[in-house]
Amino acid sequence: MKSSLTDNVWLSEKRTNLLLLLMEGPRDIEQIKMSLNVTSRGMMPQIKKLKEKHLIIEDGDYYKLSNIGELIVKNMLPLINTLSMISDNRNYWEEHDITILPPHLFKRLHELGNYLLLEPDLHHTFEIPKEFTENLLKSKEIKSIISFYRPEYPKFYSELAEKANSLTLILSEAAFKRMKNNCMKELEYLLSAKNSRVLVYKGKARPPAIDVSEWFMYISFFNKNGSYDHNDIMSFDESALQWGSELFDHYCEQSVEIKDVDQVEVEL
Structure with a gap:
């Protein structure tokens, strides 16, 4: 029985690799x-099969992808990267709500790349993770969404507004109300700072918390019951920065910029 292209691509780890x-x-x-840490004896039969299916070609002493091979591999990569991403932290992805993402970014979730899953230290569960604060304080171009309130946020983001060249901050309506009621001084500073913009999110579904700068991306998804469990994702990959920026822009389009605290009536 003749083997299919699918068989030749997927049924041998050596051929896939x-x-x-x-x-x-x-x-x-x-x-x-x-x-690939293989021997000639183990690899040559696999090369022969891929050549027979016109997936690779021989060019002198070198092997390279054919046009068909390149087309297939380019379309394989998103699936392979997605499988790798999920298998590394399967429980996290099963337990958190990623369906909130817009469809075009949901299917590109693998672009998080070589991400880190940051789990809370039991002794410091309710503190802002140092990986988050240290990397943001080093950043110059910052785009952030605050979807849940922490008492430390007003002071911390005011400090960012001082240090960064640009800070664009989207607040959920609940977070805006908490800042307005409890931290008016910091909120007024954020609104008046020359290098900062403050927006209030007006969309229907609560977005994940996101922070994207010129060199790192940090995102906190809510779990399926809608609560935050202090498990966060951080990535430094270029693809993740692009993905995070596009996600931020998606929510920015559903937000209203605020110039002063009494500009809009926030309905909760």
């Missing part, structure tokens, strides 16, 4: 052996 390797560029057999 070789295709992914060749996506980075042509390789000779010695480079393939070293990169």
Whole structure:
């Protein structure tokens, strides 16, 4: 029975890994052996099968993807990256509500890349994670969404407004009301600072908390019962920064900019 392209791509880990390797560029057999930790005897039959299906071609001493091979591998990568992302922290992704994401970014969630899952220290559960504060304080261009209120936030984001070149801050209606009632001084500073913009989110569904700068991205999804459990995602990958910026822009379009505290009536 003839094997299908699907069989040739997926039913051999060696073939899959070789295709992914060749996506980075042509390789000779010695480079393939070293990169994939295989022997010539183990790899040559797999190369032969991929050549027979016209997925790779031989160019002198080098093997490279054919046009068909390149097309297939480019479409494989999102699925492989998504599977890898989920398998690393399966319980987290099962327990948190990611359906809140807009469809075009939901299907690109794998762009978080080599992310870190930050779990709370039992002795410091209710403190702002230092990974969050330290990286934001080093940032110059900051876009943030505050979806849940912490007493430390008004002072911390005021400090960011002082240090950063640009701070765009979206507040949920509940967070805006808490700041207006409890921290008017900090709220007025954020509204008056030359390098900051403050918006109130007016969309229907509560967005995740997001912070994106020129060099890192931090996001907090709510769990499926709508509460925050202090498990956060952080990534420094370029793809994650782009993904996070697009997500921020999506919610920014559903928000209203505020110039002073009495400009809008917040309905809760």
